[in-house]
Amino acid sequence: DIAIRFEGAGKTYPDGTTAVEALDLEIPRGSLTVFVGPSGCGKTTSLRMINRMVEPTSGTVTVEGRDITSVPAHELRRSMGYVMQQSGLMPHRTVVDNIATVPRLNGVPRKQARERARELLTTVGLDAGLGSRYPSQLSGGQQQRVGVARALAADPPILLMDEPFSAVDPVVRQDLQRELLDLQRRLHRTVVFVTHDIDEAVLLGNKVAVFATGGRLAQYATPEELLRA
Ligand code: ADP
Ligand code: ADP
Secondary structure: OEEEEEEEEEEEOOOOOEEEEEEEEEEEOOOEEEEEOOOOOOHHHHHHHHOOOOOOOEEEEEEOOEEHHHOOHHHHHHOEEEEOOOOOOOOOOOHHHHHHHHHHHOOOOHHHHHHHHHHHHHHOOOOHHHHHOOHHHOOHHHHHHHHHHHHHOOOOOEEEEEOOOOOOOHHHHHHHHHHHHHHHHHHOOEEEEEEOOHHHHHHHOOEEEEEEOOOEEEEEEOHHHHHHO
16 A cells, blocks of 8 residues: 655756656555665655655656645645654744644634644643743754644644754654654554664664665665665
8 A cells, every 4th residue: 555656756956966866666655664865865855755845857756646746735735744853843933833833724723723732742742731832942852842743733644754853862862763653653644754864764664765875766675674684
């Protein structure tokens, strides 16, 4: 059961940089798939081709059976959670309002969106009481947890995560990794996770896509297969 399919999908930026060569990859529904490889090998570009933050310049990307070019980019982006290294929270809105933003855009009434936001805080291991704070009043690790809660707020079947834990200290990172695994066991989303850290890839992934410099896929295997090789 395939959630995301890349078929000869490539990206050459307007300045002529080919970030991703023809990528062929099938991501199983409900899996946590990791894109790993050295800096500049096209991981972020590949991830962003899934929600049309980056438009492929060749080939096709299919999400849940639909060619993504047939779905308006804003609709596609809202239908997937996106978490990045900087939590990307809006500084002048409270934590609860940050989490409730996308549901509000999708027409969920304010009160309901806020209640759900408080629930999500506890889902990611935070005290619901933190909801009335502003992002600057939280630690880096707490902000990343809020980022995950915000990405989950619209109940997206697909969650895209771009080096979400690399800006926090190692101890907090381990907590966040453990919680992501736990969350995934409960929620069974299709998660695509970018990292340059092979240990993190092996720890988290059901499947690991190893990218090589020049935006080519070098390997696509389970962690067990990678460790055996
Ligand atoms: P990674 O996530 O593996 O670090 P990226 O996908 O961010 O790799 O980048 C792949 C390559 O594409 C790099 O050489 C990078 O400099 C280049 N690149 C990324 N974004 C752009 C852009 N908007 N314009 C031109 N080149 C870009
Ligand atoms: P990320 O943290 O997701 O890897 P970066 O900090 O590398 O993002 O890049 C931030 C922005 O700059 C992105 O929109 C990316 O597409 C763009 N960018 C990255 N590399 C280049 C490049 N070589 N030339 C132009 N734009 C780039």
